[in-house]
Amino acid sequence: MPVLPFDIPFLSVFSSAAGGEEGVAFADTLLSLFILFLAAKMGEEIFRRINQPGVIGELLGGFIVGPFALGLAHVTLTAEVFAELGVVILLFTVGLEVRLDDLLKVGPMAIAVGTIGFILPILAGIGIGLAIGEDILPAALVGLALAATSIGITSRVLAEMGVLDRAFSRVILGAAIVDDILALLAIGVLSGLAEGDLGPETLVTLIAGLLFVGIGLALAPLGRRIPRKVFVWPKFADTPVVPVFIIMFAGALLAQFVGLAAIIGAFVVGLFVAETPVREEVEHGFRSLLGIFAPFFFAVTGANIDMSALLDPELLLIVLVLSVMGVLTKLLGGIIGSWRLGKWNSVVVGMGMSPRGEVGIVVAALGLSLALISQEVYAVLLAAVILTTLVAPVMLQWVIPRAPRDERHGGDEAGAAA
Amino acid sequence: MPVLPFDIPFLSVFSSAAGGEEGVAFADTLLSLFILFLAAKMGEEIFRRINQPGVIGELLGGFIVGPFALGLAHVTLTAEVFAELGVVILLFTVGLEVRLDDLLKVGPMAIAVGTIGFILPILAGIGIGLAIGEDILPAALVGLALAATSIGITSRVLAEMGVLDRAFSRVILGAAIVDDILALLAIGVLSGLAEGDLGPETLVTLIAGLLFVGIGLALAPLGRRIPRKVFVWPKFADTPVVPVFIIMFAGALLAQFVGLAAIIGAFVVGLFVAETPVREEVEHGFRSLLGIFAPFFFAVTGANIDMSALLDPELLLIVLVLSVMGVLTKLLGGIIGSWRLGKWNSVVVGMGMSPRGEVGIVVAALGLSLALISQEVYAVLLAAVILTTLVAPVMLQWVIPRAPRDERHGGDEAGAAA
Numbered sequence: 001m002p003v004l005p006f007d008i009p010f011l012s013v014f015s016s017a018a019g020g021e022e023g024v025a026f027a028d029t030l031l032s033l034f035i036l037f038l039a040a041k042m043g044e045e046i047f048r049r050i051n052q053p054g055v056i057g058e059l060l061g062g063f064i065v066g067p068f069a070l071g072l073a074h075v076t077l078t079a080e081v082f083a084e085l086g087v088v089i090l091l092f093t094v095g096l097e098v099r100l101d102d103l104l105k106v107g108p109m110a111i112a113v114g115t116i117g118f119i120l121p122i123l124a125g126i127g128i129g130l131a132i133g134e135d136i137l138p139a140a141l142v143g144l145a146l147a148a149t150s151i152g153i154t155s156r157v158l159a160e161m162g163v164l165d166r167a168f169s170r171v172i173l174g175a176a177i178v179d180d181i182l183a184l185l186a187i188g189v190l191s192g193l194a195e196g197d198l199g200p201e202t203l204v205t206l207i208a209g210l211l212f213v214g215i216g217l218a219l220a221p222l223g224r225r226i227p228r229k230v231f232v233w234p235k236f237a238d239t240p241v242v243p244v245f246i247i248m249f250a251g252a253l254l255a256q257f258v259g260l261a262a263i264i265g266a267f268v269v270g271l272f273v274a275e276t277p278v279r280e281e282v283e284h285g286f287r288s289l290l291g292i293f294a295p296f297f298f299a300v301t302g303a304n305i306d307m308s309a310l311l312d313p314e315l316l317l318i319v320l321v322l323s324v325m326g327v328l329t330k331l332l333g334g335i336i337g338s339w340r341l342g343k344w345n346s347v348v349v350g351m352g353m354s355p356r357g358e359v360g361i362v363v364a365a366l367g368l369s370l371a372l373i374s375q376e377v378y379a380v381l382l383a384a385v386i387l388t389t390l391v392a393p394v395m396l397q398w399v400i401p402r403a404p405r406d407e408r409h410g411g412d413e414a415g416a417a418a
Numbered sequence: 419m420p421v422l423p424f425d426i427p428f429l430s431v432f433s434s435a436a437g438g439e440e441g442v443a444f445a446d447t448l449l450s451l452f453i454l455f456l457a458a459k460m461g462e463e464i465f466r467r468i469n470q471p472g473v474i475g476e477l478l479g480g481f482i483v484g485p486f487a488l489g490l491a492h493v494t495l496t497a498e499v500f501a502e503l504g505v506v507i508l509l510f511t512v513g514l515e516v517r518l519d520d521l522l523k524v525g526p527m528a529i530a531v532g533t534i535g536f537i538l539p540i541l542a543g544i545g546i547g548l549a550i551g552e553d554i555l556p557a558a559l560v561g562l563a564l565a566a567t568s569i570g571i572t573s574r575v576l577a578e579m580g581v582l583d584r585a586f587s588r589v590i591l592g593a594a595i596v597d598d599i600l601a602l603l604a605i606g607v608l609s610g611l612a613e614g615d616l617g618p619e620t621l622v623t624l625i626a627g628l629l630f631v632g633i634g635l636a637l638a639p640l641g642r643r644i645p646r647k648v649f650v651w652p653k654f655a656d657t658p659v660v661p662v663f664i665i666m667f668a669g670a671l672l673a674q675f676v677g678l679a680a681i682i683g684a685f686v687v688g689l690f691v692a693e694t695p696v697r698e699e700v701e702h703g704f705r706s707l708l709g710i711f712a713p714f715f716f717a718v719t720g721a722n723i724d725m726s727a728l729l730d731p732e733l734l735l736i737v738l739v740l741s742v743m744g745v746l747t748k749l750l751g752g753i754i755g756s757w758r759l760g761k762w763n764s765v766v767v768g769m770g771m772s773p774r775g776e777v778g779i780v781v782a783a784l785g786l787s788l789a790l791i792s793q794e795v796y797a798v799l800l801a802a803v804i805l806t807t808l809v810a811p812v813m814l815q816w817v818i819p820r821a822p823r824d825e826r827h828g829g830d831e832a833g834a835a836a
Contacts, residue, residue, distance in 0.1 A: 027674070029499055034667050041654055041664065048653035078496040081447055235466035236459055241706045246459065249452050256445070288659045288703045289710060 028074060033082065033296070035073040039065040040299035053393035055156050058298035059305075066303025075303045079296060084262065086297035087152045088252045089290050091263040094155040094173065095270015096283050097164040100220045103174055103271065106167060109338050110174025117175065117333025117353050118182045121146040124325040132318060137194060138377070141367040144190055145381045146326045148183040150357025150389075151176040152263065152297060157393045158352070161400055168345045168403060171338050172352040173267070177213060180264050183359050184209045187366065194370045208258035216251075216268035223275030231278050240278040241285035247273075261359065301357070305386050309379035322384035327391055330354045344403040351399055355392040360385040446492060451500065451714070453491040457483040458717035471811035473574050476716035477723075484721025493721045497714060502680065504715035505570045506670045507708050509681040512573040512591065513688015514701050515582040518638045521592055521689065524585060527756050528592025535593065535751025535771050536600045539564040542743040550736060555612060556795070559785040562608055563799045564744045566601040568775025568807075569594040570681065570715060575811045576770070579818055586763045586821060589756050590770040591685070595631055598682050601777050602627045605784065606677075612788045626676035634669075634686035641693030649696050658696040659703035665691075679777065719775070723804050727797035740802035745809055748772045762821035769817055773810040778803040 043061025044054035065072040073079075103110075125143025126136070134142065151172065158169050188202035231240035248269045255265025273282055309315045334350020341349065364381040367373040373381070461479025462472040483490040491497075521528075543561025544554070552560065569590065576587050606620035649658035666687045673683025691700055727733045752768020759767065782799040785791040791799070 025495060026498060026502075029495060030502065030674075031671060033499070034671060037667070038664060041652070041660065044654045045652050054654060076495075077443060077447060078499045080444060081451070081496045084444075084448065234459070234463050236462045236472060239705075239709075242459065242709045245710055246456060249455070253449060253452060256448075285706045287657075288706050291657075291660045292663055292707060 025076075029076045029078045032073040032076055033079055035065050036062055036075075036079060036299040036303065037292075037295055039073070040295035040302075043302075044295075053157055053397050054160060055153060055298055055393050056390065058295055059302035059390065062299030062302025063305045064302075065299075066305070068303075068306050068308075073303065075300055079300050079303075082293060082296035083300035084297075086293035086295065088248065088262050088266040089286065090152060090155060090159075090294050090297065092248045092266040092270040092273075093283065093286055093290055094159065094164060095267040095272075096274045096279060096286075097159075098170060098173060098271060098274060100217065100271050100275060103170050104217075106171045106174055109340065110171050111178050113171055113334055113337030113349055113353065114175035114178025114182065116337045117149070117330050117350070118147050118179055118186075120329035120333050121326055122186075124329050125322070128318070128322060128325060134373070134377070137190075138367065138372045140190060141194075141363065141372050142322075142377070142381065144183075144186050145360045145363040145367070145385065146322065146329070146356065147179075147186065148356060148359035148363070149176055149179045149330065149353045150261075150355055150359060151352070152301075152357060153355040153389055153392060154352045154396065156294070156298070157396045161397070163400060166345075166403075166405070167341055168338070168348040168352065171341065171349050175337070175349070175353060177264060177267070179353070180261050180359070181206070181209050181213065183363075184259050187363060191366060191370065194372055205259045209260050212255060212258045212260060213264070213268065216265075216272070220268070220272040220275055223272045226276050228277045228281075231276070239285055240282055244273055244278070244282050244286075245289075301389070306379070307383060307386075309376070309383040315376065315380055315383075318380050319383045319387065322380065323387035323391070326356065326384060326388045327351075327354045327395075330388075342404065344399060347399050348396065348403045351392055351395045354395075355389040356385040357389060447494045447496045450491040450494055451497055453483050454480055454493075454497060454717040454721065455713055457491070458713035458720075461720075462713075471575055471815050472578060473571055473716055473811050474808065476713055477720035477808065480717030480720025481723045482720075483717075484723070486721075486724050486726075491721065493718055497718050497721075500711060500714035501718035502715075504711035504713065506666070506680050506684040507704065508570060508573060508577075508712050508715065510666045510684040510688040510691075511701065511704055511708055512577065512582060513685040513690075514692045514697060514704075515577075516588060516591060516689060516692060518635065518689050518693060521588050522635075524588045524592055527758065528589050529596050531589055531752055531755030531767055531771065532593035532596025532600065534755045535567070535748045535768070536565050536597055536604075538747035538751050539744055540604075542747050543740070546736070546740060546743060552791070552795070555608075556785065556790045558608060559612075559781065559790050560740075560795065560799065562601075562604050563778045563781040563785070563803065564740065564747070564774065565597075565604065566774060566777035566781070567594055567597045567748065567771045568679075568773055568777060569770070570719075570775060571773040571807055571811060572770040572814065574712070574716075575814045579815070581818060584763075584821075584823070585759055586756070586766040586770065589759065589767050593752075593755070593767070593771060595682060595685070597771070598679050598777070599624070599627050599631065601781075602677050605781060609784060609788065612790055623677045627678050630673060630676045630678060631682070631686065634683075634690065638686070638690040638693055641690045644694050646695045646699075649694070657703055658700055662691055662696070662700050662704075663707075719807070724797070725801060725804075727794070727801045733794065733798050736798050737801045737805065740798065741805035741809070744774065744802060744806045745769075745772045745813075748806075760822065762817060766814065766817050766821045769810055769813045772813075773807040774803040775807060 039061035040058040043057035045057065047057030048054045063069055066075060122140065122143035125146045126139045129139025129142040154172060158164050163169055185202070185206045188205050192199065192202050228240070231243050232238065234243060237243050248266050251265040251269035252262035256262045273279060309319055330353045331347065331350035334353055335346045338346040338349045361382060364378050368375070368378045457479035458476040461475035463475065465475030466472045481487055484493060540558065540561035543564045544557045547557025547560040572590060576582050581587055603620070603624045606623050610617065610620055646658070649661050650656065652661060655661050666684050669683040669687035670680035674680045691697060727737055748771040749765065749768035752771055753764045756764040756767045779800060782796050786793070786796045
């Protein structure tokens with residue numbers, strides 16, 4: 001490791017000693033991490049002081065210091081890794097707060113919300129795609145880019161507002177799993193169609209994804225039988241934090257390996273640990289990890305916001321139409337799928353499912369690499385994905401206080417569990 | 419962020435969607451981090467179970483999965499950043515355990531240990547360098563590479579054995595600061611001489627380094643007057659952990675900027691926070707950060723071990739001579755400088771100063787880039803630096819139990835402070 005890698009004149013001898021370019025890259029990486037973190041926290045601070053969701057402040061803080069604004073921080077591969085670990089730890093801690101039984105109780109509702117909320121955006125996207133003159137396959141890709149929810153942002157808002165124990169939160173989390181499995185399938189089918197070879201791989205991928213979630217959920221109840229001493233059995237472990245970190249990391253990697261999002265793996269591991277006797281200890285120990293890693297996720301997401309598509313009025317219009325339809329279709333999916341939770345609670349579910357994220361970006365990138373869509377449509381899709389991400393926290397902060405606690409389905413169990 | 423970056427056949431469509439090479443690099447980085455972490459913990463586990471220092475197990479674990487052995491994990495830039503943050507957090511938490519008054523009490527002794535233990539290895543290195551036929555300047559470089567202590571390893575051993583409150587620990591920590599300032603000066607002078615322009619920059623660098631440490635130590639007592647509410651004033655801070663993390667990170671970057679090691683900056687910030695009322699809360703909150711980040715430092719250090727120089731019997735001899743002289747000179751520096759602590763305590767100080775680290779590697783790399791030394795001498799220096807690192811923990815575990823607590827100087831205050 002370079003000791004003195006800053007590239008200022010009277011120290012240049014050191015950075016050359018540390019390996020020239022590598023030394024500079026190292027220093028730049030560390031400094032960029034610091035700037036991203038600081039910007040996220042300052043943004044959060046400002047937004048909290050004006051009673052707005054802190055997460056929007058973190059996103060905007062990252063945007064402001066990022067390459068598309070002031071350019072003070074580079075989004076290095078290292079920053080992306082910190083961001084990924086941040087959202088993995090975030091979803092793991094969300095899993096810690098959810099009781100598996102409560103989650104399974106809302107299972108059918110979550111499947112309805114996840115499925116309806118996945119199909120409607122695809123239909124809307126196809127409609128918009130055809131309307132702007134695309135063929136059916138590119139139009140389907142536009143729809144798919146709008147279909148997959150990313151619950152990083154939502155779960156942060158739910159945690160911040162202290163409502164992770166509410167029924168709507170569990171429906172959102174369950175629906176996100178369903179959503180991710182559907183995305184896995186749809187991406188496989190679409191790319192198979194585009195490349196003209198819809199082989200058995202798609203089926204294998206789907207089965208692997210279903211098996212992962214199925215086995216994970218089936219194993220979770222076994223957590224109750226595992227005594228604390230198993231977690232602190234290693235000599236290196238005074239507390240369960242490090243062993244659990246290893247399990248969480250492994251779960252995230254395994255989920256990625258079978259084709260799911262890493263955060264789904266981390267969430268399932270969180271569900272498992274929540275059933276064990278070390279739950280509270282782990283929750284406590286992970287608090288500082290969450291505090292240090294999670295801001296990188298929001299700062300990096302913000303720093304990657306490229307709003308250049310919004311400068312062209314015609315493209316701006318398409319972006320707005322896509323964003324509005326993106327939010328409305330998820331909202332409708334939530335309302336239809338979880339209507340039994342009551343009006344406002346189902347609106348919360350719909351809004352909670354609205355933010356799109358990395359899956360939408362991956363789909364757009366896939367379309368670009370398969371030459372299904374143009375650079376312009378790609379930029380439009382990214383902008384629309386990001387807008388849905390920015391809108392949701394503000395809306396959630398507004399609708400959650402309106403959702404009554406004593407709705408008939410789910411609310412009661414939630415109260416009892418808390 | 420790529421969602422599915424693993425480069426396995428039926429998922430290749432995903433990694434291409436995630437940007438091809440970048441997606442693979444991302445997946446490889448995450449997986450390498452996991453393997454390094456797991457290897458460090460497994461190595462620690464095995465060594466602890468055979469009653470050897472855990473840190474050696476972590477180093478060897480990293481070595482075994484690293485590029486010079488099995489090659490399962492790549493030492494990416496991201497891994498180096500995790501390692502650097504690991505040792506920064508380690509030295510910060512060590513600073514938390516030290517009371518400034520106790521450190522200042524051993525100040526003269528620390529200056530003696532740091533200075534004698536810096537000059538003796540240089541003299542020995544010059545002697546060996548001349549003996550193997552080098553000119554005076556390359557020989558001086560060999561000496562300098564052997565001169566600078568790196569206390570990452572030692573402080574981990576001291577913390578593991580619960581002896582950070584002992585007088586010898588404070589002498590080692592103080593001497594490490596002195597040592598780092600001397601290294602800053604010596605590297606500047608040597609590279610000035612080698613390039614034939616010993617300008618005023620060296621002096622500026624030295625003054626900046628002295629100012630940093632001086633101002634840091636002068637500010638630390640002010641910590642006593644800072645109430646807890648200042649640390650949790652930000653709305654984003656329920657606990658002081660995140661604000662203190664920012665201060666620690668800034669201190670490490672600032673130290674690097676003025677030419678000191680980042681860990682010296684983190685240590686000084688730790689001394690400061692130790693004086694504030696949030697000390698215990700921060701110590702508690704940083705425990706999981708330490709548990710997650712620090713293993714990367716040891717694993718990466720281990721993974722970077724290139725022992726190829728040891729395969730040539732002639733080079734192996736030089737390596738062994740350099741290592742033995744490296745340990746003996748530091749030992750002598752400790753014994754002479756802290757003789758008043760008593761025989762065994764002063765031996766502990768000397769052994770604690772023995773591990774060399776990144777500064778030695780930087781000096782060797784500097785020599786190579788200035789064409790002062792050959793590739794062979796470079797490899798020999800690296801191997802010698804690493805051997806001093808491996809020897810110290812084993813020796814410390816052996817000598818520390820022999821060092822009586824009731825020595826006249828320093829021991830008493832340590833007892834009172836504990």
